Amino acid sequence: MVSLVLAGVGGQGIITVANIVGKAALIEGKNALMTELHGMAQRGGKIVVEVRIGDYKSAIIPARSADIMLAFEELEGARNLSKLKESGVIVLNRRMIHPVSLTLKIQDYPERIVAEALSKYKTINVEADQIAMNLGNKRVANTAMIGATFSTGLLNLREENLITAIKESLPEKHWDINMKAFEQGKILPAFETAKVA
Amino acid sequence: MAYDLLLGSEGKMEFLLGNEAVVRGLYEAGVSVAAAYPGTPSSEIGDVLYKLSDRIGIKFEFSTNEKVALEVASAASAGGLRSFVFMKHVGLNVAMDSFVSLSGAGVKGGMVVFSADDPSMHSSQNEQDNRFLGKFARTIVIEPSSPQELKDYIVHAFDISEEIGHPVLIRSVTRISHVRAPVRLGKIKEKNEWKYKKSASLVLLPENAYKAQMSIVNRLEKVRSSKYNGILNSVYGDSSTLIITSGAAYNYIDEAIQMLNVKARILKIGLSFPLDQEMILKEVEKAERVIFVEEGGPFLEEQILSLCAIRSINKKFYGKINGSIPTSYEMDVDRVAGFLSEIYGIQFQTKTQNLNLPERAPVLCPGCPHRATYYVAKLAMKQRGIKDAIVPTDIGCYSLGYYEPYQLGDYCFSMGSSIGSSSGFTIEAKERVVSFIGDSTFFHAGIPGLINAYHNNHNFVLVIMDNYVTAMTGGQPTPETTPPFKRVDIESVVRGIGIKNVYSMDPYDLKNSLDTFKKALDSNELAVIISKRECALEVDRKRVPSEAKVFQINQDKCNLCYNCVKNFTCAAFYVDEGRVYIDPELCDGCSVCSEPLVCPFNAIEVKP
Structure with a gap:
């Protein structure tokens, strides 16, 4: 029984990641549920996806009971912390996407308050976008996040099943680069808290 | 595949x-x-x-x-x-x-x-x-x-x-x-x-x-x-408390009663009209109390309570009608456990926390042609001294014009309502009426309203924002999509009604669009602007990634006037320690922000 909450901004490929995790669970013969919320915006809006693996009927995770949070964007990670249990782990993509509401007022990204909120939890920092840029395709950042999440050992899914699920979800011409992103995402720094700016 | x-x-x-x-x-x-x-x-x-x-x-x-x-x-x-x-x-x-x-x-x-x-x-x-x-x-x-x-x-x-x-x-x-x-x-x-057989019943x-x-x-x-x-109804559990439920609400009950450590008999209804009266009443009769857990209105509850009234069945009933269960918003395990705990009379607290974080309101995508249309519309109204226009808008991505900084959208009910309400506003309003509708919404429910406006001599400016797709739902085709379908041309439809003041413009061409808007605003009869430019996401889906340009701010030329962030407000812009930047991962490369009407200092340029 594992619950994951995935948070970020529209366009980051979050739904694809959740779908891959769910598929991998199904390949292992486990029940998996996934629910997604995206508002009116096609891109740039906030996105929350929840995945539960195990014998559940509700796809929505009760407050303070998710085991893992995949924060694809830092502010959106902080916004959804109420889903994460106290001993939960954050897999944090070091990516800040400025909300327009702040930019309009000529305000900076709220780095300090986000880092403070995140610092209460065990956090693994992942430079997923950097990995993707180095590989030459910004769209594979989400696959690096799958690699990092796998490395926590908390998913309780076998690597080959995740890889099968990734391949089933993507056209063959993108397999190579996504496998590289997965491998590089797997290489984790030790557990650390988010750095307070 | x-x-x-x-x-x-x-x-x-x-x-x-x-x-x-x-x-x-x-x-x-x-x-x-x-x-x-x-x-x-x-x-x-x-x-x-x-x-x-x-x-x-x-x-x-x-x-x-x-x-x-x-x-x-x-x-x-x-x-x-x-x-x-x-x-x-x-x-x-x-x-x-x-x-x-x-x-x-x-x-x-x-x-x-x-x-x-x-x-x-x-x-x-x-x-x-x-x-x-x-x-x-x-x-x-x-x-x-x-x-x-x-x-x-x-x-x-x-x-x-x-x-x-x-x-x-x-x-x-x-x-x-x-x-x-x-x-x-x-x-x-x-x-x-x-x-097919002919039949009077049809x-x-x-x-x-x-x-x-x-x-x-x-x-x-x-x-x-x-x-x-x-086949469609089921019942399980052993308890004198009967929970009658259906749909998504059902999914939260098992976990909630487990969380509260209580028992219930669950009657899950799949065929909810007309009801299997005898089976349901038999279950109700066996129970001491009955709780209705539904998402939406008291649909099962009303039907079953009226049956119980007719049969003189009196139990303790809990639901939306007696205020035990909230009447609005979707359910989840925490909410269900919350109200069940009160009915069962046990302690339960949802563990929430309140962080004061800045909101991330929904935004138009980088490159969205609607942004350019709204930018020009605001500018034209400002240049014509129109401060208090009434702006009916409609259902689609462009509803986001309601938000800052455009704030174009002060009346929005349903598909097509922009045009009908514009007619109503012009009857007595002293203010200029300028309304917005998308192409797909125009075809869906806008045409009768426009015929009404023309026929009844209503004077307003209607902007049809034509991006060739039903964008907000994910880019489905519209009556303009070809092949294999026949293309319906919006301008021909509008002109076919008899409307003379019809202007087509490309919103990316800000200068020409500004002139067009001013002409329409000056008109003393119904004017229609068709703002035509393909949805940026559709363009992006067809584009080879290497062909995409990215723009950046030349910090030496930037005068910090902030017009680009305060009035044009592309989601790719951001501010750090007072300076403006463009997020290269978000920039669509549309180039509109580099026009002198947005940046008079020519500080926005293609990133080498």
Whole structure:
């Protein structure tokens, strides 16, 4: 029984990641549920996806009971912390996407308050976008996040099943680069808290 | 190939989105014809059908609106074929006239109307519970709870519909249609042969309509005693507390009572109109207290309480009517545990925390042509000294013009309401009226309003924002899409009405667009601007990534006037320690921000 909450901004490929995790669970013969919320915006809006693996009927995770949070964007990670249990782990993509509401007022990204909120939890920092840029395709950042999440050992899914699920979800011409992103995402720094700016 | 997994053989398990499971259900049920107008949370059904229709033998079309779609499907059913129409909840309001008649006429081939309701209004203007509309029209109402049930109940719904000769309404919600879960695939049925026979019951003139009323009653009576009650309703658990539930609400109950460490007997209703009265009353009689847990209105609760009143059954009842259970917004385990704990009289606290974080409001995409249109509209009004324009807007991505900084949108009810309300405003308003509508919405419900405005001499400026797709629901085709469809030209439609003041513009050309807007604002009769530019996401989907340009701010030239962030406000801009930057991962490369009308200092340039 594992619950994951995935948070970020529209366009980051979050739904694809959740779908891959769910598929991998199904390949292992486990029940998996996934629910997604995206508002009116096609891109740039906030996105929350929840995945539960195990014998559940509700796809929505009760407050303070998710085991893992995949924060694809830092502010959106902080916004959804109420889903994460106290001993939960954050897999944090070091990516800040400025909300327009702040930019309009000529305000900076709220780095300090986000880092403070995140610092209460065990956090693994992942430079997923950097990995993707180095590989030459910004769209594979989400696959690096799958690699990092796998490395926590908390998913309780076998690597080959995740890889099968990734391949089933993507056209063959993108397999190579996504496998590289997965491998590089797997290489984790030790557990650390988010750095307070 | 995407979606191939929907074609798998019987017994296979696939991880499917509720809406994808719907399409598999149609395939299994032997459906021949389907039609729809896109609307979230039902949109993916259309996306999948559009791609798979040939391979699963379903003739599918995007119709101009839900009423037309329902009529397309009902005619196929009159010819003996199984037919399907699907929509978001408010779409049923548009289809209502023919929906109610359909119930009177009855069906030949099985016919299912699918409504995806949106409790909590994740992407809608209300959270109406369409089970009430199904009962109002006296159709059969069926409620699945999960993607597996969506698929299975669709097959049952077609069987019931065809056996009884009556339409079925299936009610889904966001948290079923947008849930992914393992779905076991079933057997594919043969499709019906086309067999149209003329029948007086299909012509609802008063004489025939009079008879139809009695046949509705007879058909519904047959449902009550049908075998399907046993298939679609279930009951389990041993307790003197009976929880009656249905739909998505059911999914939260087991976990909530486990959390509270209490017991209940659960009666899950899948066939929720007409009800299996005898079975339900038997359960109620056995119980000491009865709790109704439903998402939406007190649909089962009202029906069952009136039955209990007639039979003089008196129990402790808890639900929406006595205020024990909230009447609005979607349910979840925490909410259900919250109100059940009060009914059971035990302590329970949801563990929430409040962080004061800045909001991330929905925004127009980088490169969105609507942004350029709004920017120019504001500028033109400012230059013409119009400060207090009344701005009706409509349903689509451009509704986001409501937000800062554009704030163009102060009246928005339903599809097409921008144009009807503009006519109403001009009758007495001293303010200039400028209204906005998208291309797909214009075709859906805007044309009658525009004819009304022209005919009745109303003077306002209508801006039709034409991006060639139904963008907000994910880029479905519109009547402008070709091939293989015939293209309907918006300008010809507008001119065909007789309107003379018609202007076409490319919003990316800010200078020309500004002049166009000023001309329209100066007009003393109805003026229509058609702002034409393809949706930026569609352009992006077709583009080779290496061809995309990215812009940056030349910090030496930037004068820190902040016009670009305060008034143009592309989501790719951001501010750090007072300086403006462009996020290269978000920039669409549209180049509009580099125009002198946005940046007079020429500080925005292509990144080398």
